[in-house]
Amino acid sequence: MTGPLLSVRDLRTTFPTPNGPARAVDGVSFDIAPRETVGLVGESGCGKSVTSLSILRLIQPPGRIEAGSRIAFEGTELLTLDERRMRAIRGARISMIFQEPMAALNPVFTVGDQIAEVARVHTTASRREAWSRAVEMMRLTGISDPADRARQYPHELSGGMRQRVMIAMALMMSPPLLIADEPTTALDVTIQAQILELLRELQQRVGMSILLITHDLGVVAETASRVLVMYAGEVVEEAHVHMLFEAPHHPYTEGLLAAVPRLGEARERLRVIPGTVPAATAWPTGCRFHDRCPYAWDRCVAEHPPLYQIGVGQWSRCHLAEEPERRVAHRATSATGIAGSSTARDV
């Protein structure tokens, strides 16, 4: 296939609240190519998870995907599909793994039962066939003694094991697209590395694409080839992973990278981006990041920036693309001392 596997255009997902509609995802567009790993990063509340749930059409009412949004998967428009055909896609063509595997597993069934259920839902496999396929999947995900483990209940397994079970469930039908929503956040660092390695290995074997949702830039650097940075319901920067780390353009991306502690760098305190993500019911006017941005000037308050192309495969939703001299000027003033940073904030 030459075209993208998944193509999201102008996705808008809103939730009605007493304070007016919360525009959790507000005009997001991106593509995922076959066998590609795309990272989706951003702080909590910026719309990452809502984006992924929208792709699977799992937004709970009263939340809804607005008309005009388009999600094409393998050439099929998902948003107009009837529920029965959508169900045939969920779990078989697009799978999802969740952040907290303990919460995502039904406590009253054995894990083998739950993995086998996927085959029972999507194929005509008998109970016995489904079970043996489940055990085989558990072996593939690196679970030792899978035949024995399959008969255990979720609470009897460790966090890493449970996440492997979730992965086994998600990959049972060898889906072309896997959405991994913070797959390693709830795990120990050593287990994190193992799970990421496992995902990479299975990706090679199955030949699938991964949409990796995370707030951890370390995870992105290790696994993704392309990165989408989300802020306040919008994609604010899109770039290849190397470019993003070497030459981030959007001030929000800069801030995220600066907040990551680096080895061998002596720092009294971790740097943070001041403030928090604003409420989805009232995004700031103009650039949604302007109230937290060190470079912001009057244009940022007045004018909502489009996605400017910065270079090959790099886009940024920041007016600095048109007025790059401001970044240089800001750096010069902030280097002179405290006065610099305060003027930058006041403008």
Added chain:
Amino acid sequence: MFSWLLAALLIGGVCWGAARWRVAPAAHPGPWRTAMTRFRSQGPAMASVYLLVALVVVTALAPWLVSFAPTDTLIAASEQAPTLTHPFGTDFAGRDVLSRVLYGGQVSLPVAFLSVLLAATIGTAYGAAAGLASERVDGIMMRLIDAVLAIPRLFLLIAVLAIWGNPSVPMLILLLGLTGWFGVSRIVRAEVRALRGEEWMMAADALGASRRRTLWRHVLPNVLSPVIVAATLGVGNIVLLEAALGYLGIGVQPPTPSWGNIIQDGAQALFTVWWMFVFPGLAIVLTAMSFNIAGDALRDALDPRQVGQR
């Protein structure tokens, strides 16, 4: 005399069997197994289960245990105090009270079981439907329940039976079942609402499970334990309620004996014919108490917060 020996042997045998009965220890005990192990470790609960099993067996075997039919009238021997031939005495018509109590159990117990089964089924279906429905529909369904619950159940039954008159036993079961499911539906609805927030419900959707499959595989097994507890406690209640209706003369109609109407038969001379209310009363109290104790123990055993304890 022979019948008493048989009864004693039977009760003893059942208790012995139940005490010896053991589930083979599983390598990975599931939640149900764990709960059963916890339940079985509670002395009073097991005692009440043995008692109930014995009661059911004895009433079921009534034809072989008693030498008088419940409707045999021995006019010469009316209103006799307990003797060896009539261990529970006789009533005003000279009918053997022991026989009537045992045969009465054949009516009272199935009435209780079946009406609770009906109530639990309707309540679970209604509650699950409301729990899975949209906010609006759920609101309407639950306000309806609030409205019906505002009418006392006994009052409602008396009103209906006063209009209807002389209900047959199946009719009585239907009536008790249809007026008994409101509480269960509230419990189930609350459980389902809570389950909807669970991530694994979302995960089941994400894997492509259909609504019906989600309901059967994921919702019902998880709401079953509160329903079982409510139903167990409910049986005790229905036994009392049925007795109350029988006593008021609007329950099971004579000459068919039930625990309630036997007491009614002796109500005119309560203080002289004490055996007329002591023995059926004992049957009622023991049954209701046993179901309550067992229900409470089940509640403790099935409580997920107690996983790992005991």
